Amino acid sequence: MGAEPIISLRDVTKVYRQGSVDVHALRGLTMDVEAGEFTAICGPSGSGKTTMLNLIGALDAMTSGSIVLEGRELASLNKKELSELRRDRIGFVFQAYNLMPVLTAYENAEMVLWVQGVDGPSRRERVMGLLEQVGLKGMENRRPSELSGGQQQRVAIARAIASNPVVVLADEPTANVDSETAETLLDLMEELNREQGVTFVFSTHDPQVMERARRVVRLVDGRVASDERR
Amino acid sequence: MSGPNVATLAWRNLWRNRRRTLLTLGSIVFGVFLAVVFTAMQDKNWKDMIDLAARLGGGHVSLQHPEYLDKPTLTRTVVRGEALEAALESEARRIQHAVDRVIGPTMLATAGETFSAAFIAFDPEAEDETTLSILEAIDEGSALEPGDRNGVILGHRLASNLGMELGDKVVYTLTDKHGEIVSGLARLRGTLRTNAPTVDGGFCLLPIDTVRDLLGYGEDEATLVAVFVEDQRRSAGVAGRLGRELGGTAAAVPWNTSQPQLAAFIALKVGGAVIMEILIAILVAAGIFNTMFVSVMERLREFGIMLAIGWSPGRLFRMIMMESAWLAVLGLAGAFLITLGPYLYLSSTGLDMTAIYGGTVEVAGVGLDPVLKVGIFPRNAVLIALFAVLATIASGIYPAWRAGRVQPVETIKVV
Numbered sequence: 001m002g003a004e005p006i007i008s009l010r011d012v013t014k015v016y017r018q019g020s021v022d023v024h025a026l027r028g029l030t031m032d033v034e035a036g037e038f039t040a041i042c043g044p045s046g047s048g049k050t051t052m053l054n055l056i057g058a059l060d061a062m063t064s065g066s067i068v069l070e071g072r073e074l075a076s077l078n079k080k081e082l083s084e085l086r087r088d089r090i091g092f093v094f095q096a097y098n099l100m101p102v103l104t105a106y107e108n109a110e111m112v113l114w115v116q117g118v119d120g121p122s123r124r125e126r127v128m129g130l131l132e133q134v135g136l137k138g139m140e141n142r143r144p145s146e147l148s149g150g151q152q153q154r155v156a157i158a159r160a161i162a163s164n165p166v167v168v169l170a171d172e173p174t175a176n177v178d179s180e181t182a183e184t185l186l187d188l189m190e191e192l193n194r195e196q197g198v199t200f201v202f203s204t205h206d207p208q209v210m211e212r213a214r215r216v217v218r219l220v221d222g223r224v225a226s227d228e229r230r
Numbered sequence: 231m232s233g234p235n236v237a238t239l240a241w242r243n244l245w246r247n248r249r250r251t252l253l254t255l256g257s258i259v260f261g262v263f264l265a266v267v268f269t270a271m272q273d274k275n276w277k278d279m280i281d282l283a284a285r286l287g288g289g290h291v292s293l294q295h296p297e298y299l300d301k302p303t304l305t306r307t308v309v310r311g312e313a314l315e316a317a318l319e320s321e322a323r324r325i326q327h328a329v330d331r332v333i334g335p336t337m338l339a340t341a342g343e344t345f346s347a348a349f350i351a352f353d354p355e356a357e358d359e360t361t362l363s364i365l366e367a368i369d370e371g372s373a374l375e376p377g378d379r380n381g382v383i384l385g386h387r388l389a390s391n392l393g394m395e396l397g398d399k400v401v402y403t404l405t406d407k408h409g410e411i412v413s414g415l416a417r418l419r420g421t422l423r424t425n426a427p428t429v430d431g432g433f434c435l436l437p438i439d440t441v442r443d444l445l446g447y448g449e450d451e452a453t454l455v456a457v458f459v460e461d462q463r464r465s466a467g468v469a470g471r472l473g474r475e476l477g478g479t480a481a482a483v484p485w486n487t488s489q490p491q492l493a494a495f496i497a498l499k500v501g502g503a504v505i506m507e508i509l510i511a512i513l514v515a516a517g518i519f520n521t522m523f524v525s526v527m528e529r530l531r532e533f534g535i536m537l538a539i540g541w542s543p544g545r546l547f548r549m550i551m552m553e554s555a556w557l558a559v560l561g562l563a564g565a566f567l568i569t570l571g572p573y574l575y576l577s578s579t580g581l582d583m584t585a586i587y588g589g590t591v592e593v594a595g596v597g598l599d600p601v602l603k604v605g606i607f608p609r610n611a612v613l614i615a616l617f618a619v620l621a622t623i624a625s626g627i628y629p630a631w632r633a634g635r636v637q638p639v640e641t642i643k644v645v
Contacts, residue, residue: 054639057538059538059638059639059642060639079543080542083537083540083541083542083543084540086537086538086539086540087539087540087541088540092535092538092539094535094642098531098532098535098642100239100532100535100536101246101532102239102242102243102246103239103242111539112539112540114235115539115540115541115545116540159539163540
């Protein structure tokens with residue numbers, strides 16, 4: 001592609017302390033993610049996939065190295081700046097959906113915009129459009145408990161992209177749904193990636209997902225073992 | 231379709247565990263109910279007792295000879311002259327009445343019997359039940375009429391002991407201003423029935439002008455001027471200011487100094503009730519804290535998600551505090567509704583405790599009404615409401631702070 005990377009990881013290490021033992025989750029990981037990519041991070045359990053997503057998403061701090069997101073070195077940002085970065089520039093999709101149970105589908109998708117301070121009419125226009133786009137038109141007032149797993153994950157995707165983030169980080173987004181639902185979710189993510197240029201980085205074990213990714217990065221023992229672009 | 235805001239979110243969070251919220255609200259309502267009823271009983275009972283004690287003798291504040299308190303004899307008097315009137319005028323806003331009284335011991339004798347008694351000499355023209363509550367207890371005959379210089383009212387048992395009927399004569403003997411024994415003759419106009427033994431068996435009322443003449447007092451002289459203030463809680467303040475105004479010419483003694491037994495009794499009871507209320511408040515606050523804390527600990531993962539998607543710790547803190555605030559508002563509203571009915575009943579009808587008391591109970595010479603009524607001072611009601619709100623909100627502070635300290639990466643636990 002040759003474009004300027006939106007995410008750049010250089011010699012990133014992450015060491016957890018478990019009791020008296022140091023666990024090396026990432027060992028000098030280096031990679032770039034460019035705008036518009038549809039990247040799958042795969043690898044065995046304990047290979048560092050989630051740790052990597054957590055570090056890129058500014059949910060955790062690396063032990064050493066450098067992570068730059070849109071030209072900003074994450075290590076140089078304070079808590080407030082990191083919080084604003086997550087709010088404005090990063091979307092998250094979690095394996096267990098993690099929607100707010102007391103909010104409706106509409107309100108869940110709207111929440112990030114509300115936190116951003118976007119005015120009511122703009123929020124409404126944006127969220128209604130998104131829910132239609134993810135196939136949930138007419139279900140705006142349903143709470144998570146009234147939606148299927150696939151529908152909840154669609155709300156989570158709508159929430160993740162509501163603020164027009166530079167990247168959506170998805171952790172095993174299809175792990176909790178059946179293969180048919182997984183297929184439709186992948187269709188949706190692909191469509192958003194293709195038509196709106198949303199950059200996706202997702203971790204997965206699922207061969208079905210890896211097959212759909214245009215770039216597959218395989219991690220082994222906290223390092224990039226292979227990086228395949230299709 | 232309106233978007234979520236912190237207040238809405240907090241409200242909905244509150245009802246996620248309906249039973250827990252209702253139990254918490256129940257404890258707030260119960261706590262406030264108990265606090266209001268306890269305080270209202272105290273406020274009413276102590277106010278009535280203090281007012282009654284004041285109306286039985288020395289008023290809320292007694293203006294008296296500087297040495298009268300230590301040695302209350304008929305030789306230690308005050309004169310209601312210009313200085314005293316000026317002092318009273320300076321506090322006119324807080325004073326309802328100021329009446330002259332001569333109070334002391336006497337010996338009553340009829341042809342066949344002799345008994346000692348306490349007496350109050352008062353001006354029948356200037357006073358009625360408002361300032362002299364004992365007049366409410368006349369059960370036979372009538373009160374002293376203005377201008378009646380030879381009448382006497384006796385406790386019914388004293389009259390009976392003296393073998394007197396209405397209209398009979400009695401000789402009363404006093405020690406005058408110069409230490410001489412003097413006597414007067416009076417006819418029985420009425421009897422008192424209070425069920426308080428010290429009053430019924432050893433008390434009489436005399437006209438002040440006659441007693442003044444007998445004792446050799448001037449026309450403005452008395453053993454004390456009984457001052458009645460519009461709110462007994464201001465007695466000490468009024469006494470302090472009157473004392474300063476009077477300089478050394480007379481002492482201004484508040485009821486709690488002139489009636490230390492009654493003051494000690496009330497202080498003891500109030501102190502005990504305050505400790506009880508503090509214990510109730512601690513228990514209620516602990517219950518609310520527990521609810522809030524458990525509710526927060528159950529949602530750590532959710533808070534992690536919220537922080538991950540851009541919520542600030544401050545916004546999370548506000549949301550939990552808003553949950554506490556909702557609890558406080560609902561608890562207070564519930565407490566108001568639950569307390570109102572019983573409060574109105576207790577304030578108007580009251581509970582007849584005769585069966586428990588077994589008749590009138592007397593404390594330091596003041597009879598307790600066997601019908602228990604309530605009447606809270608508005609300031610105390612506001613304080614209870616304020617405390618309930620603050621305690622509820624304060625109970626949320628630590629859980630709210632804890633919520634804001636959540637580390638998303640530790641609580642989300644992805645893969």
